Amino acid sequence: MYQALDLSIALTIVLITAIYSAYGIYRVFKHSKTGCSSGGCAGCPCSGQNSLQK
Amino acid sequence: MSHATTIALAGNPNSGKTTLFNSITGARQHVGNYPGITVERKEGTLNHQGQQVKLIDLPGAYSLSAYSQEELVARNVLVGERPDIVVDIVDATTLERHLYLAIQFFELGIPLVLALNMMDAVRKQGLNIDREKLSALLNCPVVETIGRTGAGKEELLTEALKQARARDGLWQPLQISYGADIDQAIDLMTCIINEGQHLTDTYPARWVALKYLENDEEIIRIGRSNNEIAERLERQALKTKEHCLATLNMTPEAIIADYRYGMINSILRQGVLTETKTQEQRIDTTAAIDRILVNRMFGPVIMIAILYLMFQVTFTLGEIPMGWLESFFGFLSETATAVIPDGFVQSLVVSGIIDGVGGVMGFVPLIFIMFLMISFLEDSGYMARVAYMLDRVLRIFGLHGYSAMPFIISGGIAGGCAVPGIMATRTLRSPKEKLATLLTAPFMSCGAKLPVFLLLVAAFFPHSQAQMMFMITLVAWLMALLVAKFVRSTVIKGESTPFVMELPPYRMPTLRGILMHTWERTWHYIRKAGTVILAVSILLWAAMTFPGLPESQTAQFAAQRSAAETAITDATLLEATLSDIDNREGQTALRHSIAGRVGSLLEPVSQMAGFDWRTNIALVGGFAAKEVIVSTFGTAYSLGDVDPEDAETLSERLANSPDWNRFTALAMIIFVMLYAPCFVTVVTMAKESSWRWALFATSFNTVLGFVLATLVYQVGTRLFL
Numbered sequence: 001m002y003q004a005l006d007l008s009i010a011l012t013i014v015l016i017t018a019i020y021s022a023y024g025i026y027r028v029f030k031h032s033k034t035g036c037s038s039g040g041c042a043g044c045p046c047s048g049q050n051s052l053q054k
Numbered sequence: 055m056s057h058a059t060t061i062a063l064a065g066n067p068n069s070g071k072t073t074l075f076n077s078i079t080g081a082r083q084h085v086g087n088y089p090g091i092t093v094e095r096k097e098g099t100l101n102h103q104g105q106q107v108k109l110i111d112l113p114g115a116y117s118l119s120a121y122s123q124e125e126l127v128a129r130n131v132l133v134g135e136r137p138d139i140v141v142d143i144v145d146a147t148t149l150e151r152h153l154y155l156a157i158q159f160f161e162l163g164i165p166l167v168l169a170l171n172m173m174d175a176v177r178k179q180g181l182n183i184d185r186e187k188l189s190a191l192l193n194c195p196v197v198e199t200i201g202r203t204g205a206g207k208e209e210l211l212t213e214a215l216k217q218a219r220a221r222d223g224l225w226q227p228l229q230i231s232y233g234a235d236i237d238q239a240i241d242l243m244t245c246i247i248n249e250g251q252h253l254t255d256t257y258p259a260r261w262v263a264l265k266y267l268e269n270d271e272e273i274i275r276i277g278r279s280n281n282e283i284a285e286r287l288e289r290q291a292l293k294t295k296e297h298c299l300a301t302l303n304m305t306p307e308a309i310i311a312d313y314r315y316g317m318i319n320s321i322l323r324q325g326v327l328t329e330t331k332t333q334e335q336r337i338d339t340t341a342a343i344d345r346i347l348v349n350r351m352f353g354p355v356i357m358i359a360i361l362y363l364m365f366q367v368t369f370t371l372g373e374i375p376m377g378w379l380e381s382f383f384g385f386l387s388e389t390a391t392a393v394i395p396d397g398f399v400q401s402l403v404v405s406g407i408i409d410g411v412g413g414v415m416g417f418v419p420l421i422f423i424m425f426l427m428i429s430f431l432e433d434s435g436y437m438a439r440v441a442y443m444l445d446r447v448l449r450i451f452g453l454h455g456y457s458a459m460p461f462i463i464s465g466g467i468a469g470g471c472a473v474p475g476i477m478a479t480r481t482l483r484s485p486k487e488k489l490a491t492l493l494t495a496p497f498m499s500c501g502a503k504l505p506v507f508l509l510l511v512a513a514f515f516p517h518s519q520a521q522m523m524f525m526i527t528l529v530a531w532l533m534a535l536l537v538a539k540f541v542r543s544t545v546i547k548g549e550s551t552p553f554v555m556e557l558p559p560y561r562m563p564t565l566r567g568i569l570m571h572t573w574e575r576t577w578h579y580i581r582k583a584g585t586v587i588l589a590v591s592i593l594l595w596a597a598m599t600f601p602g603l604p605e606s607q608t609a610q611f612a613a614q615r616s617a618a619e620t621a622i623t624d625a626t627l628l629e630a631t632l633s634d635i636d637n638r639e640g641q642t643a644l645r646h647s648i649a650g651r652v653g654s655l656l657e658p659v660s661q662m663a664g665f666d667w668r669t670n671i672a673l674v675g676g677f678a679a680k681e682v683i684v685s686t687f688g689t690a691y692s693l694g695d696v697d698p699e700d701a702e703t704l705s706e707r708l709a710n711s712p713d714w715n716r717f718t719a720l721a722m723i724i725f726v727m728l729y730a731p732c733f734v735t736v737v738t739m740a741k742e743s744s745w746r747w748a749l750f751a752t753s754f755n756t757v758l759g760f761v762l763a764t765l766v767y768q769v770g771t772r773l774f775l
Contacts, residue, residue: 002397003397006395006397006398007397009399010397010399010596011596014402014593014596017589017592017593020589021590024589025733028734028737
């Protein structure tokens with residue numbers, strides 16, 4: 001019983017991560033059409049775009 | 055609620071637009087003391103005296119001609135979006151040169167406020183600018199600002215909003231006389247343009263005529279949608295050019311530029327710019343420092359010494375906090391093992407997350423110290439000198455002086471990122487030089503490759519870490535230059551274009567500025583470890599765990615354990631034997647996993663360079679992000695090593711592994727330096743050039759990296775082991 005639960009928790013985490021990663025790849029392609037390629041790169045002048053509020 | 059007033063910040067590169075933008079909006083856009091930092095527009099919103107304001111930070115532009123992509127981006131935003139007001143940020147220490155852009159704004163007719171930035175430096179130089187007089191002569195408000203401290207920003211905003219209300223979107227183009235020949239041609243062409251309503255829905259007619267005479271490629275291209283008028287205008291422009299060349303031996307572009315500078319000079323001579331100190335009293339610190347730092351002989355020596363010193367300081371200072379972090383992640387691993395019951399979740403948390411992400415996070419202290427020093431060099435203005443000195447070398451290899459900055463941003467002094475580096479190639483006007491630069495910039499030691507190099511250097515060259523990192527940086531430059539020479543002599547042949555670079559004055563960086571930039575970069579590194587690297591680590595853990603060993607093989611290992619327990623009576627020997635069986639089972643399971651099979655599939659080829667199947671998994675994962683190489687090693691060696699009490703660090707595990715030696719590490723360093731850039735970089739490359747060139751870079755770099763890595767490994771192991 002515990003082994004099945006253990007496996008399903010691990011697989012759920014992997015599945016959520018896979019979906020998150022697929023979304024991340026989609027975002028890179030989407031942003032590449034509008035200018036910034038990703039955001040979050042060390043030293044990248046694009047990071048922080050569209051999140052500015054005094 | 056009234057609509058937001060749009061203010062665009064424009065100006066020459068390195069005039070302090072982004073610093074002022076950050077100061078006004080409270081944002082943290084990256085700022086450096088060298089031209090070309092902003093290659094895209096940035097936006098921010100704020101509320102000033104009850105009025106909503108949308109602020110746009112435009113890329114730096116020397117002119118409104120479509121010479122480079124930044125200039126085109128700036129022009130398209132100004133013309134396409136018609137901001138309510140444009141604030142032209144002028145570096146007041148070089149007023150004459152910076153007013154050139156302002157004159158073009160006036161010619162376009164755009165509502166303008168002039169911000170005389172860096173007024174503190176002006177006063178230090180013993181100069182005085184009469185802003186009232188300047189304002190009167192230009193017929194536009196002039197405000198004094200100091201971007202670094204934020205002085206004058208409130209007055210600037212107030213004046214900009216006032217002017218925006220007064221002009222109410224009305225464009226009033228200024229007409230400058232360019233002498234009889236050009237004026238006559240402009241009048242004639244303006245008539246043709248007005249008659250045919252040629253581009254007049256977007257631009258003033260006289261301005262379009264000027265652009266035809268200046269041979270503006272973008273305007274000519276757009277204009278060709280109306281063939282008949284475009285033909286007439288192009289014919290007239292050509293006729294005027296031939297006439298000017300015949301009579302004055304100058305092109306219309308040069309004449310137009312001369313007249314603009316003439317106008318600026320006449321403004322400045324009317325008592326706008328005066329010196330408060332005599333020439334003898336004036337101490338030009340920048341020139342004095344440059345006499346040494348950019349000296350033909352001492353300059354390069356000092357540059358190399360600074361680079362070497364930077365690595366030495368990084369390792370000396372970073373060693374202790376790195377040890378703390380390693381102990382912290384070791385403690386986390388042990389705690390998780392004790393708290394979570396044995397099984398998949400425990401393996402995921404310990405081997406996948408803690409050992410994977412922890413491997414990357416362990417380098418935060420070194421990265422922080424390195425970024426601290428790089429920020430100082432950038433903010434002081436030294437980086438621009440590095441680019442200037444490198445120009446002479448770059449030319450030999452078919453590159454351009456402007457190629458230096460993309461290389462440096464990509465990690466030329468270690469710790470950058472190829473994505474903004476490739477975007478910075480937009481400053482290159484020659485498409486061929488741009489292509490050669492963007493194909494080779496990813497060779498530099500970006501922030502993601504650093505932990506891989508640091509790991510291997512710490513494991514195999516513990517007594518000469520700084521020297522090794524220094525050598526890696528030099529080899530990366532050498533490879534970039536050689537490959538650039540190769541592509542410029544074969545697939546992208548072409549002439550070199552001349553280079554003019556403006557050297558910004560030296561400025562004493564503020565502690566706040568340096569800390570802010572260092573923290574920004576370090577935070578991005580940490581954030582990437584907590585998002586991208588975490589996600590890839592989890593996925594690679596799954597790929598390295600499933601499908602698991604078949605029952606028959608598990609039973610075999612269980613039988614071996616039972617046999618050992620029955621046959622061995624000595625407790626110590628039994629423990630060692632059981633541990634050995636566990637390790638073998640772990641290794642077999644890893645090799646049987648999806649990732650293990652992929653790694654094994656590549657092994658017959660990769661072994662030529664000394665890479666085993668686990669290294670192959672790491673290198674394939676490195677395409678997502680180069681830090682993944684470290685996190686995958688963390689997971690792979692953790693899954694293979696099932697003893698949780700064993701608190702070896704990853705570098706110790708690699709150093710003690712029989713599959714590794716110094717030459718495997720060297721081959722790995724060469725391969726990681728050169729092979730396919732990460733996925734995001736490839737997409738950026740495709741965007742800046744084409745998918746064809748992005749795929750060329752991916753495959754060519756990988757083949758080149760592998761050939762050289764094989765050479766290093768084979769020669770090294772045969773001659774020295």
